[in-house]
Amino acid sequence: MAIPHPVPFGPLARRAAFATPDAGRGAAPAEDPYRSSVTLTVNGTPHRLTLDNRTTLLDALREHLHLTGSKKGCDHGQCGACTCTVNGTRINTCLSLAVMHDGDRIETIEGLGSAQALSPMQQAFVARDGFQCGYCTPGQIQSACAVLEEIRANIPSHVTADLTAPVQITEAEIRERMSGNLCRCGAYANILAAIRDVAEAQA
């Protein structure tokens, strides 16, 4: 059952839903109402892009910056394969237009760790075989890191029994909070094991 990401935290409102067209993008850009300039800071590096207003944040990453680690599984916010963090909060980047993110800090899987220098969560996914085809995997890993942060920030979920006590890292909390990331290969049990390993190592 596909459940959208729980994103009850932090204002999603963006300050630049309709950015001013950039004068620097070539012939008569100011008259082109269909394109906008936007600066995205991706994995710490600022990128100035002039984009079709309809370009999603996901396609800005994949098609313009060639950061194809973030995947397009549905383009409708149903599968979670495109999950990245924006200003520290995970979102479905396919559901957000790039022009809404002028000045935002975006972290993609490529920023988390390279094949030669994997982060602890990436290592845990390999060690626990938390993937098969690999297509949902970057999104799962992005969500996995965010889930641990959200629990530590004491943000409750649907399965949090006691709202007056600190939220604990339990299997039920992890399963619930990961349920916006589909894995058709069915690696859920292994993903859970990987997240638990990282949580325990960080404890």
Next chain:
Amino acid sequence: MMDFDQPAGDSRIDLSRILGQPATRIDGPLKVSGAARYAYEQHDVLEGQKVGYPVLATIARGRITAMRTTAAAAMPGVIGIVTAPEVGKMPKPFAFNVAPLFGGDEVVHYHQAIAVVVADSFEEARAAAARVEVDYAGETGGFDLHGLWPERREDARDPVARVGDFEAAFAAAPVRLDHDYSTPAHSHAMMEPHATLAHWQDGRLTVWTSNQMVEWARTGLASTFGLSEDQVRVISPYVGGGFGTKLVLRADAILAAQAARRLGCPVKVALPRPAVMNNTSHRAATLQRIRIGAEADGRITAIAHTALSNTLPGGRGENAVDQSRWFYAGAHRLFVHHLGEMHLPESNAMRAPGEAPGLMALEIAMDEMAEKLRMDPVAFRIRNDTQVSPEDPDKPFSDRHFSECLTRGAEAFGWSDRPLRPGSRRDGDWMLGWGVAGAYRGGPAMTSGARLRLQPSGRLLVETSMTDIGTGSYTILAQTAAEVLGLPLEAVEVRLGDSDLPASAGSGGQWGAASATAGVYAAGLALRTEIARRLGVNDADTLVFEAGTVRGSDGARSLADLAAEGEIVAEDAIRFGDFRKRQIVATFGAHFVELGVHALTGEIRLRRMLAVCDAGRILNPVTARSQVIGGMVMGVGAALMEEAAIDTGRGFFPAHDLAGYEVPVHADIPVQEVIFLDTADASATPLKAKGVGELGLCGVAAAIANALYNATGVRVRDYPLTLEHYLDELPA
């Protein structure tokens, strides 16, 4: 070519120093870091890639009478539009395709591809595609399988198999069951939608595509475009799941290749998610009738399985009865498979085609029979286990340990503590139920080749067109090569998914792992012969390959030293002989499930799952276990939620995305355990291995249905097991 024409004897492979040991995926670091490049992500291979977006038919059946593309063509960024009528009627690319993919004015199913709009960007192509206007002359069609069932369930005129006198034996049996069961259409719903980048140069076509079967894709493209096979190259190094829908070419590949040829630029096309369900393929819906007659001691004397499934004219449907021919004993037998010709989208292979829905029904029926007989359902299945074909006592199973799967599973699960009476165990508001089901799936193997290169650096390169669709091919092929050449796993690299490499079996029907490792084994032996030749030794079998060295009567040399004089290359393939067909090579399993049903709401929550598998030598317990737990997850979906409901008025699947077609999520999946029996099937392959990728799915849904019955006393025979089937019958 190595002929596998008799059972494998003992060999050094049996040592399993590397093969058979747990190893994490060698492609893992690339996948978890986002560095593995899938078909739509090939930015660096070509300049000037353009984007194609499909236009899809909005009728289920009929003819295109007009297409107006002028407004679309004038949209910003549009480079060109290729329409089906202008392409003209095209042959099906491959025998395994059922529906035409692109070309001509005839529409045979909803969301058939009828045009592709190519633009500089995805956004521009999508916007312009929405402006293409189409007029149709629609025709009515058949969309409702249920309407055919009352007649077909009685019809045994053209059986798949008939042994003895079923009707008489069934009438004479003291204990009888006769029930109907249904399974809905299912969607593969792999995470990566079908996608292709196509490029023409000097009359040659290259595609980067997401496909399970590189050879079949090449053949299909060659026949579609009138090319010889050596004019087509298919590259598919990473496949974001397939489960059968990427066995053959789909419209993305044809649209991209047609557009690239006609517009003179590289074109990439990804099917939008809402197109996948109706444009590509699905598992057919089935309606099934099972009759079982048994003696009071539990011996089955008569068994009949009749099924009906939907298919476009010319297709094969979903043969849900085939496993019932081989699974349980019984002298008098009748099996009938009816094709219900419908004008729905193409039904075609999905993971464990036939067995998956067939066992969803058969394994409920076995549970019902056990209850009628007042037998433990584990004991009832063991009572009817067989070591020979139930149709031919002279045809043995090559290696069958089904009863052991059941007994090992029962012991590990604590089955003796199960609730004996339905509805008898509670945990607060939750009614607890336990269920068991058997699993059966064939163990096919296909010709598969590979080339091994011992490079001057001392590293070993494995090259084959085999694909890794999440199955672990990269890793088990590296393990196989390392085992045969006595090298550490870290010294082996694997290149896959390229039709320029030696032809392989590809990934499907759970034949991939068994076949492709056998092919690498053959190439490994050929490489040992080449190494012997370089050493001036006549018989490679006198050499010992161990720890990176080759040792003979003249002493030991490191393989790296030897290869430093020049790369040593060998290529070979495995071919499976007819002796295999004189036996039944198959895989077996047992699934155990515990669940809770909420007494007030009827909500089902799984509590634990166990699978016990008998699939010959397990090549890598890490990746094999992942295949099995993944199959179990898909089985949970089939049991509890997956249903490609049909709009029988308009003839399409309206729930055509990942919100409408529900698949299991993290929160649905409990603790899962997998036990592999320590078996080795010498008739399967030289490595004595069989597949597990489909076995893990077989029987799971029935175990859940049986557990629902055990929890509540309500027997549901229609999937998915949603509330409307049982809520009003729950105990007060």
